[in-house]
Amino acid sequence: MNAVTGLVYHEDYLKHDTGVHPECAERLVSIMQKLESAGITEELNRITPIKATKEQIRYVHRDAYIMKVEALCARGGGMLDPDTPICPASGEIALLSAGGMLKAVDTVMVDKMRQIFALVRPPGHHAIPNAGMGFCIFNNIAIAAEHLKRKYGIKRILIVDWDVHHGNGTQETFFDDSSVLYYSMHQYPHYPGTGWIDEVGKGEGEGFTVNVPLQAGTTDAGYLYVLENILVPIAMDFKPEFVLVSAGFDAHINDPLASMNVTSSGFGLFAEMIKGIAEKSCDGKMVIALEGGYNLNALAESVLAVFESLLSRDERSEKKAEGIPEPMKKRVEEIRQAQRIYWSNVL
Ligand SMILES: [Zn+2]
Structure with missing residues (x-):
């Protein structure tokens, strides 16, 4: 047993029934089978989540929206938005999904555990304060960040x-908040349409939103290049007290919903680099939330690669960012230009 690495999971996550839909229960079944057949589950501390309270959901979401979810479930389910089907149990399972992230951050704060991956669904990062969208009901990672602020007085949280x-939901929640640095790298243009370079936060939060829009076809090397050249210097300046990760696996080369070219082992390298930031800045405190990822096999392989990175204690050689195409270098330069005024480490 590895003392510092944990896994949050609950079989009830399978009860959020979306019918024939990419965000389906089989995603978690596929992941758990892969982890078991790789013999990795015995090495992980299993953490059983409990439901978030409504008060905790209110850290991020408005009452009227929470009541809308409850009413739709009570009526037998339906469409929360054109992409987001819910069943009668979905409201309660969404509480358990947010609760999975809360249990994970509590475990890191009070225990010796250091990296926990919460294999939760429904996912959360598109849910905005007054609406669910894009397969998401409650914003699990935003609720966990608010919990860290309110319960433990954490003042600098990095969300990657x-x-x-x-x-968009996470960005909107913390757009004017300097205690949460939100860094997103995503295909652009693509759903939901937000996330351009000039969205940098406002008011107190100006400079604490970092968007890295990437062209379709970006590879492992391209992602590692932006992580090294944008995330690492900004994070070292910010010095987070806690690192949260919204880990979707839909940038995988085989994913049906997007057009990126990341490999399963590539995601392991991302996790390793972010774990390095957490180790340097906050004694390794890091919690990962499952977001998207819709090719069942690619998703399971990629989650396994992330766990392998979390479990490895030796320094592995990082894949060098070679052969970076000119448009990518130009994009990174544009982002640096937008961020340089806020972060002295960004040269
Ligand atoms: Zn996604």
Whole structure:
């Protein structure tokens, strides 16, 4: 047993029934089978989530929206938005999904555990304060960040979002908040349409939103290039007390909903680099939330690669960012230009 690495999972996550839909229960079944057949589950601390309270959901979401979800479930389910079907149990399972992230951050704060991956569904990063959208009901990672602020007085939280879609809900929640640095790298243009370079936060939060819009076809090397050249210097300046990750696996080369070219082992390298930031800045405190990822096999392989990175204690050689195409270098330069005024480390 590895003392510092954990896994949040609950069989009830399968009860959020979306019918014939890419965000389906089989996603988690496929992941758990892969982890078990790789013999990795015995090495992980299993953490059982409990439901978030409504008060905790209200950290991020408005009452009228929470009541809308409850009413739709009570009526037998339906469409929360054109992309987001819910069943009678979905409201309760969404509480358990947010609760999975809360249990994970509590476990890191009070225990010796350091990296926990919460295999939750429904996902959360598109859910905005007054609406669910894009397969998401409650914004699990935003609720966890608010919980860290309110319960533990954490003042600097880094959220890294590598889902292929921009996490508009998380961005909106913390757009004017300097205690949460939101970094997203995503395919652009793509759903939900937000996440351009000039969205940098406002008011107190100006400079604490970092968007890295990427062209279709971006590879592992391209992602590692932007992580090294944008995330790492900004994070080292910000010095997070806690690192949260919105881990979607829909940038995988085989994913049906997007057009990126990331491999399963590529996601392991992203996790390794972000774990390095957490180790340097906050004694390794890091919690990962599952977001998207819709090719069942690619999703399971990629989650396994992330766990392998979390479990490895040796320094592995990082894949060098070679052969970076000129448009990518130009894009990175544009982002640096937008961020340089806020972060002295960004040269
Ligand atoms: Zn996604």
